[in-house]
Amino acid sequence: MGRGTTIFIVTCMGIIALSVAAVLVYRFGRPAGEALSLSLAMMCTMIMVHVLLSRSRDRGAVSEAVDRLEDRLAEIDGDVANLEGRLSGVEHTIPRRTREEIDPLFAEVEVLGTLVKQMAEAMSDMEGRFEEQRALAAPPPPPELAYRGGGEPAYAAAARPHDPAPAYRGQPVYAPIHDVGHRESARHAETPPAAYLHDPATAQPPLTAGRRDRPELGDPILEDLPPFEAPKADPAMRELIRGALNANRVDLYLQPIVTLPQRRVKYYEALTRLRDANGQTLEPRVFMAEAIRSGLVPRIDNLLLFRSVQVIRKLANRNRDAALFCNVSSLSLVDETFFPGFLEFVRANRNFGDLLIFEFTQADVAQMGVMEMESLGALAEIGFRFSIDQIVDLKMDFKALADRGFRFAKLNADYLIGRKGTDHGHIHPADFGDLLNRYGMELVADHVETESQVLELLDFDVKLAQGFLFSPPRPVRAEILQGAPAPAPRKRAAG
Known part of the structure; x- marks a missing residue:
């Protein structure tokens, strides 16, 4: 009720009380004091009745509001109960429907896995039979058999x-x-x-x-052949290497490293090949010895590094996150004309620290001294990781290597599955992967060439593999390697 209405009602009550007092005085001849008292009592009574009626009306309105609120709450409780029921149904229905839809897919995947395993076993059996047949086949007469004194074979x-x-x-x-x-x-x-x-x-x-x-070959040779001598310097090969570097006849090859058993490409290994003036490709086993003797390895590593960064940039532009293993010689780590520029270059490209992995052979790592380790430490501080390759001695302190930033180790698959012997000390090659995992390193089985090797590697829970079975090294297209020239090595200070 508004304030104006209340004032109006009180005014009316006052007028009624005065009217009653006037009637008592002038009509009935009652004294003025008595009439005034009766009029005031009557006015208070009307006011009290009005207050009681107002409160009763307010209580009724509040009760109605509370009843409406209770009804609304009851409706909300019903809706919540319905929602809970629906959610419970969804929780029980969706997993059942999902299982009904996924179980056939799992069954098909299991069937496919069984078929793939059977096919691999059949191929392994065929390889074994082929080797047995080749072993039983009579070898042809060799043209180089020794002759008798009269010229008779x-x-x-x-x-x-x-x-x-x-x-x-x-x-x-x-x-x-x-x-x-x-x-x-x-x-x-x-x-x-x-x-x-x-x-x-x-x-x-x-x-x-x-x-x-x-x-090294296990084949007999004649006693009258000259004794084995260490290879001497090859000036022709040295000039061929220099010419290939000066004429940019250096090719970059990539070989994938895949995951098992999915065989999905996860990493690549960068390999260097040289070409002579006639376009014939030379592998590292042909020119590397002379490159080491002539001190040209840092130049080769410099070019390999620069081109590896180009490949990584190309992969990044294609939203490919495959990392690259880059083979580097320990000689480059202590070369005064190469390593400062090398370090400056990798610092400028430190954003590729997770995508570029420097790889060293076990022989190189075993011969590293204080200066080489300091160079490795400088690269590790930038964020680069390392890999050790060509492992033949499992007694090396791999924990110390892990502390220095080595995160990968490559072991020949035949060593791992026991087809070739290795100096393993107290650790069996089958347990080598578990040993590396304890130190935070990953095992890569390389030289995988047959399906039978893959089956045995899966038994050893090997996760990464590399070899000709998956893909041989393939050259990188020339347009990918186009760009600015590789950074030249720093010249030594005079004096």
Whole structure:
């Protein structure tokens, strides 16, 4: 009720009280004091009645509002209960429907995995059978067999007229010396027995008599060959390397490193190849020894680094996050004309610290001294990571390498699965991956060439692999490597 209405009602009450007092005085002749008292009592009574009626009306309005609020709350409670019921239904229905939709996919994936495994096993079995058939096949007579004094081949004695077993005419008496894989089987199983039934006076001694074994190949060589000597400087190869560097006949090859078992490319390894004036490609095993002797390795590493950064930039532009393994020689870490510029260049490109991994051979790492370690520390402070390659000795302190920034280690797959022996000390190659994981390093199985190797690597829970089975090294297109020239090495200060 408004204030104006209240004033109006009070005014009306006052007028009524005065009217009653006037009636009492003038009509009934009552004293003025008595009439005034009665009028005031009547006015107070009306005011009290009005107040009670107003409060009753207000209470009724409040009660109605409360009732409406309770009804609304009841409706909200009902809606919340319905929503909870629907959410409960969704929670129970969606997982069931998801399982119903995904279970067939899982079943198909399992079937595909089983088929792939069976296919890999079949290919492995075929490779084994092929190797057995090749081992059982009779090797062809070698053109370089030793000749008898009269110009007659050593195996010709088996075909002479007095041969007691003519059925073996034309067969070689001894296994060919160039057949490495099947030398023993050809010597004992494939050689016909009649070949050894010659007249002792005319029979020739075995071709392997008076020879020694070559450790690196395992094949016999003649005693009268000159003894092995360390390779000497090759001026022609040195000039070829200089010419290739000066004429920019240096190619960058990339070989992928894939994840197992998905075989998805995760990293690349950058490899350097040189070309001679005729365009023939030279691999590092051909020119690297002479490059080390002539001090040209830093120039090769400098060019490899610059081109690797170009490739990383190209991959980044394509939203590819594949990192690149870049092979660097330990000689470059202490080269006064190369390493300062090298360090300045990588500092300028420190944003590629996660995408560029410097790789060193185990032999290089084992020979590193204080200066090399300081150079590694400078690169690690910038944020670059390292990898160790060509591991043959598992007794190396890999924990110390991990502390210096090494995060990857490459081991030949045949060493890992036991097909080749290695100096492993107290750690078995099968446990090498677990050892590296404890130090925060990842194992990469390289030289993977057959599906049977992949099956055995999966048994060892190997996550990364590299080899010709997945892809051989492939050259990078010339347009990717176009751009500014590589930074030249700093010149030594005079004095």
